[in-house]
Amino acid sequence: MQKRYRLTNSRSFDYLYRKGTCVREGLVVLYYAPSNRGMRVGFSVSKKVGKSVVRNKTKRRLKEAFRKHIPEIKHGFNYLVVARPQLADCDFCQIEEFLLKVLAKAGMTEAK
């Protein structure tokens, strides 16, 4: 995922946690809020998920899943994807499925 799509400071994270709309689906939680600088996304995998190896792997898979679907996702919003602990046990297909579901529930996927 290219750098221009990333959230890069903790202020944005705090803003999304406080003011963003929250949608839960399965083992993935999504926060989103309107943005005036295109689309940006951050990923949060806490220490509850596991050790550093497990957390990094989970985060990479989330990134890859998000990246595959960037063209279908509405721009003009900031997103924050939070992983729940059991997500570390899922394979990539499940993670992708959870991500698409939560985005659909939020109404952020554009009809093809």
Added chain:
RNA sequence: UGAGACAGUCGGAUAAACGCAGCCCGCAAGGGGUGAGGAAAGUCCGGGCAUCGCAAGGCAGGGUGCCGGCUAACUACCGGUGAAGGCGACUUCAAGGAAAGUGCAACAGAAAUAAACCGCCCGCAAGGGUAAGGAUGGAAAGGCGAGGUAAGAGCUCACCGCUCGCUCGGCGACGAGGGAGGCACUGUAAACCCCACCCGAUGCAAGAGAAAACGACGGUAUGCGGUCGCCUGCCGCGUCGGAAAAUCGCUUGAGGCGCGCGGCAACGCGCGUCCUAGACAGAUGUUUAUCCUCGACAGAACUCGGCUUACAGACUGUCUCGCCCC
């Protein structure tokens, strides 16, 4: 063939497509190449590097403690000595001083650093001699045997231990031999302590750029401040905002690999060769194909040398003890 000791190595492979982080080439489009570990971990020691006030003196505090070597440095590495354990290969050990001084040693026991409860002997008794035997304890006055005696006793003797000289070997710790003393002198220093040696503090969130203009508050040296707990000494004259981000530090280093030489080894020297992550919400994933033994512990954040801890499985070398066969 079985059991074991020590040392060491590897840590799924190959290919393609789409992606990610630096780097290089290119005007651009794009292309090329590189990309986690043996422990990257814990942060237990020691350095490099950086800043602080000249890093100076003293006290306090801390660390280390057989000998020799190695190193940038270390108590942690290597080799040896001694002690303990193991049939053995081999392993483990913070291993100076208790005769500088102080403290502690519960309970038990007659008695705990000191001598008399029972006992034994002499004696009518009073009293005296004695440290063999007894129970306690972690520790009980060198051990054991013989002589000796009223009974006993290093009182005497042999052996062993201890202490102090001597000779020889070793750089040394120490070892071997032989001699003398005649047992005074319990343990504990990871108790205080003594002796010897070492240590300034803070850590890349260090710090550099970086210095200010200006504004607000305070207001005079017997004071205040200044990366040492205290003192001396030294230096400066206040505090806050301005000030936040980007950049640098940031990867060529006591570097890796190979060969040769010296050394038992740690390690050193020489030659050749390679450049091999450098992010800052923080880079390794997804899909497909083939193969196998179906893949453990685990993710760099300034850096290096050690230590410790985690680890599926596979492999190599040297050695020890047993059993069987020739």
Added chain:
RNA sequence: GCACCAUUAGCUCAACUGGAUAGAGCGUCGGUCUACGGAACCGAAGGUUAGGGAUUCGAACUCCUUAUGGUGCG
């Protein structure tokens, strides 16, 4: 990343300078009382002193090491 602290019964804390049996409150369980319950009173159970090793005659206490939890520094 760096610097530190703590761990004792189910919970909150004691235990002196290392000395034998690790103690208190709350909670739990049993009993007395009551028609029943609460309160009160009586009694009991509950401990690998976080794990391992070392020093010592002897360790909750001293030393080393590991684990877990927590704190500070932008």
